Amino acid sequence: MSDEQLSLVPGRKKRAKAEVPMAQVDPVAHVVIDSPLPHLDRVFDYAIPEKLSGEVLPGVRVRVRFAGKLVDAFVVARSSHTDHQGALLAISSVVSAEQVLTPEILELCRSVSNRWAGVLFDVIRSAVPNRHARAESVEAIPVEGEIPDVSTNLWSPYVGAAAFIKRSIDGESPRAIVTTGTDDAARMIAEYVLTLAHKSRSSVVVVPDRHAVELIEDALRELGAPTWVMTSVMADDGPEKRYRQWLRALRGHARIVIGTRSAVFAPVSHLAAIVVWDDWNASLYDPQAPYWNARDVAVLRSQQQGAALLVIGSSVSTDAVALMPWLAHVARSKENSRGNWPRVRSAYDDTYKDTIGKPVRIPPLAFQVTQQALERGAVLFLTSRAGYMPRLACNTCRTLAACSACSGPLMTTRLSSTPTCFYCGNQDDSWTCARCHGTSLRANQIGSERTAEELGRAFPGIPVRSSSGDRILRTIPAQPSIVVATPGAVPEVDGGFAAAIILDGNGMLARPDLRASEDAFTKWMETAAHVRADGEVVIVADSDLPAVQGVIRNDPIGFAGRENASRAEVMLPPEVRLVALSGSQADIDELLELVQQDVSISPAHIRGPVPMAQGQIRYLITASKTNAIPLIAAFKAATAVRSAKHKGSPVNVKVDPRDI
Secondary structure, X not given: OOHHHHHOOOOOOOOOOXXXXXXXXXXXXXXXXXXXXXXXXXOEEEEOEHHHOOOOOXXXXXXXXXXXXXXEEEEXXXXXXXXXXXXXXXXXXXXXXXXXXXXXXXXXXXXXXHHOOOOHHHHHHHHOOOOOHHHHOOOOOOOOOOOOOOOXXXXXXXXXXXXXXXXXXXXXXXXXXXXOOOOOHHHHHHHHHHHHHHOOOEEEEEOOOHHHHHHHHHHHHHOOOOHHHEEEEOOOOOHHXXXXXXXXXXXXXXXXXXXXXXXXXXXXXXXXEEEEEOOOOHHHEOOOOOOOEHHHHHHHHHHHHOOEEEEEEOOOOHHHHOOOOOOEEEEEOHHHHHHHOOEEEEOOOOOOEOOOOOEOOOOHHHHHHHXXXXXXXXXXXXXXXXXXXXXXXXXXXXXXXXXXXXXXXXXXXXXXXXXXXXOOOOEOOOOOOOOOOOOOEEEEEOXXXXXXHHHHHHOOOOOEEEEEOOEOOOEEOOOOEEEEEOOOOOOEEOOOEEEEEEOOHHHHHOOOOOOHHHHHHHHHHHHHHOEEEXXXXXXXXXXXXHHHHHHHHOOHHHHHHHHHHHHHHOOOOOOOEEEEEEEOHHHHHHHHHHXXXXXXXXXXXXXXXXXXHHHOEEEEEEEOHHHHHHHHHHHHXXXXXXXXXXXXXXXXXXXXXXXX
């Protein structure tokens, strides 16, 4: 029974609460609470009990009472004064005395929340893993073995590399894009960060997936790096392991932190460099609000903490190239790079047509190159989709086949020839076309498994392997074989593939997406990088397309520059900032009206409304990078005002989303 209820009982008086002695020095804690509500995205003041005074320090986790409930919070500062009128509530408890939110990471989180118009605690949640009590009690790995002074042999052919490495060692903040061609990017990263570690400098390496982490760790071990010098931070690790590894970075027990997306926030001492491998990869974009991406967070952190920034890969994003010349380009000279790239050709230099006038999926040139390459090693076939026949269409009118139960896309699998719905699993064995009433189906898309089946018949006696989805091959033996893989699932082979055939090229470029050409190009460049320098790559796409020509010339910087220029002409990122709004018309109108009260949106270019699912609409608002700063701040403030009113539905605000 509460004190208020007791006061209503006859003969019972409300119990008086005993006063809790407050801290004598700096008795006010400034905290941010765990809440997704934009109007609560601010600092709140709480009193510090004397018994907790020694533990309530900036960066620690605490529990506070807010709106009648106990909630998690982080202490961001401590002082002797407050602007709050009235008595302060006291901090209820200290969850852990570990100061996990360092001042540098707090500053970075604030910048990220402002840059993407988000809530600060949403960013902190990404930056600081959940606490695990047992992990905090684990002792550090003993320091056994010295850090070797390794040579940077792989870097020697790169113009400007020696100066970049020297400036990083000297504590300066050089920034560079390094395009690696067929060179081993994992080994180059390992040489760079181990050289810095030998000089007692720390590095953070951000990669797309676990496999990339393992490649760099293996390269470090081959270079003689002791176990204690490195740690990995990955989201798919269990909570205990992830927190334990993260604490090794926080406590200064490791000098090299390697991890996936959220590792860009890793708290390290004496930070010298931040490395982002394959910054174009979609996995480096956080799918949760406020939708930040690791590359741009690395840019912010490099500026704030004076660290070197290295963006490396066989290709780079248009967003990274847009930062040039702030980012310098470090690469092999033209003369030196000629022997570092396989021969690349378009299969449609001579057009091959089937009976209905469409280009064949696997042209004769692809079979010819495959036959010759199998005498020298393994051949890679890159397909755009996994599965057997992931999309079916009417054989008569080519209308895409839809499930009769839920209108989902129909597909077939190797296990069954019955058309099956991708969404609900309904087996639609009596399907009829709604347009022409036809009953026969054809493959509108061919998946990796069907491709492997066809190649097995075309090349009898040659092993054919498939790598996609949850059945990814990481390595294969260096012997004649065929591997059919989807993007991101290409295995490693000692010495590289003898040849690669890139299928469905025109289809990949035809996606209705702003980044369709960029995505196809970067995936093709990554595929070509798996082929040895004396090998051959065949792209099944029209030869005059810019993406195809960029791969032929091994020119990722030139391709991205032309892509940026074409987007700038129509006011699209990355040369401008873009804010995507989605919600109901009434809610978006109210949000825009509030924004107009703070800043004029007249310099911005507004596109929309575009109808979306469930009665919602979308607007795209673009502005120059200078004008976008106050505009994004106004959107963040307006979102907080609408949240405080508790009227209407939220409007989804995305700044520079990847998919448009």
